[in-house]
Amino acid sequence: MNYGDVDAAITTLKPWFGDRLSVALVVRQQHGKDTTFHPVMAPDAVVFPESVDEVRRIVHVCADLRVPIVPFGSGTSCEGHISALHGGICIDMSRLQSIRAVRVDDLDATVEAGVTRKALNAQLRDTGLHFPIDPGADASIGGMVSTRASGTNAVRYGTMREQVLGLEVILPDGSLVHTGNRARKSAAGYDLTHLFVGSEGTLGIVTAVTLKLHALPEHIAAATCAFPDLALAVQTVIQTIQAGVPIGRVELLDATQVEAVNRYSKMGLVVAPTLLFEFHGSPGAVRDQIELVKDIAEANRGCQFTWAERPEDRSRLWKARHDIWWANMALRPGSQGLPTDVCVPISELASNILAAQEEVRQANLIAPICGHVGDGNFHLCFVVDADDADEMARVERVNRRMIERALDSGGTCTGEHGIGYGKIEFLRRETGDAFALHRKIKQAFDPAGIMNPGKIVGDLSKAAAT
Template structure:
């Protein structure tokens, strides 16, 4: 798998002088600040920018981009740095635009079930603000990511099986283009047939077509009743078949997560749980009290038919919180299995009918390998994740992880899937995108050239130009 490289384009003294005049001490060239903004949660090495600009408004982002455009300086958007494929790395130097200070909730419309926020608002901040309205925003990728970053990476998460991904839940955007112009896409209407769907163009573009500064999102009513359960299975196929049959039966389950026996063992150790060390499903049901009970009974029957063992219920809020906190800490739990190691996270997504084949073939690869690799997955939509636990200073481990990752993606594409369900492309999966998209990659490149002719927006990511 090759890595995008290019000649660095550091800011000129004139560009830095203009940025300092605009931002004052909110432009930083300190080494620690630059290093923090050149690294995400992935295994990719640090690629720090030459400077970090802390913006507080759309107007400031526009002004920053105008200055950088005049001097042809790369611009890399930065929210919270929780991406997983090197999306914030400054591969060609330049200026990182940190939007974390743009954290205002602009407008909440409970009657219309929508909200507009600045890009730096995080999902937890939004839900805390909404707590007394009876509404919530359901997209939950695990990390407390910024909503602008979640839109830019087309984030998903544990609730996607019921509520969809960011693609379905973003109604409109405010975006700063490569020349500094500001455009607004979409709107608050729930449907529109007016012109090109620019909102969907920017959702998932990973900062390569524009910098998202505001997001308008769908909201949902907090369900009357919520119940969660854990069910271990005798084998992986039984667990996955239960998921497939649940979806095919039209049961409106809110969350269903798969964890293999390696990940369960890690969670037991890290989160001090006592779950059976076996392939396991985490369920959550939303609805009325009667509806939740009916859903649970139907899923329980399917699970028993497929080798599921006893359900362990978590109906109290504190029990559910502990359960999902353990699931969200799966990454750290897995890393703790090998102190001093690093994690190389990756994901794919396949049609749900091919999910069991994809996971079982992947487990065969892992069993024949020396790399410790837990599996977790938002399996209700066919998406699952591997975490290669490696010593990055040992070339043979990096090469083996790369081989397993290549086989994982090739398998997903062969089964009609995609190279990434939610991590995005960044620069870690550019080769795979070319395999997956075929000639469509030329259309993507044409869009990139049209919107960013000088390739200053997050260069070296998603596609090669």
């Protein structure tokens, strides 16, 4: 794909944006690196619009000059989504922070793309409602739409896909479209809303989102339980779901992960495979859920089953879970992280996790395991020396085999992190002949190939078979 004159785009945009357009190396590097080991691939300039009209102005200029555009939310993605593979203009959406409307009676809200999930929930604090999707980082809502984010609450509330009612999107030619509406269901035409959800900025730039909200549970309790091995912990999860227990969250930590959490967050968990539960409902219903899950856990040799209802105790537990990334990096100071992400049918979960754990051991790597196991999603977090070629080769082998096993099990190469440019090969294998259809969709929306080029389907100039 031949791209146009980025210097001309910068020259055109500079009088409009002034010091909100930066070509400073440090700013560009900050916007060309995600939270993982992927190398810095900086854009040629970063622009900070403060309105939808300003975003459209940037896109119009880039479209006219055929200059690549890389949308940027909060920079917390994992698969190189924000890497400027072909340079170009990065559009930082963080200043679009308006919460346009909260409709308590309808349980929905419309927010601009730069609003973060924590900011939205702070605004909702006195309404009795909340937005439940909680990836580990305080991601922006626009970024969460683009990567089809998930998190610890997915077993109860689903992923970002289930929360989006409608979108405001700027297309690659600069036109503004609205998809969806505020109705809870619709059979009207193609589902364009959910085509954009998970499109990683390759089809357009999300500027505003209409979201479903949910009532805060009447009562919440959390619990932890340790197990002698991973298989028994996973079996407990499977049996809990099969029993119809409406758990709010269930997370798995292997022994290495528990040790990292204990060190970093000053927790006192038993160093063994551990499940973290959260139960929602009336006080009586929560007690019944806890007793049933406790019985299931004990039948699988679970021990140290402890639970807490005080908000401060629950918050401490889940903060430790959300701080796992930093806990893992602290296991090896100066290291970098490579977080993996696969999702399999729940019946295949134990075999996939155990195989991955054994391969980590045989490869002499550090890679704690955690997962949103209620929906079959788990992660290895490799803690690596990215400059050690032999170590990185071992990491690549273990990661590849883990993904291939997931696909062979009827699973997916990514449950929530997305494709970026890091998993294009695996998406091609997963989708088979339908990969060509992915490319046709990209071509239809973005024939010039300027919108976050090189992500999901690769570069349009390359043959589909490559």
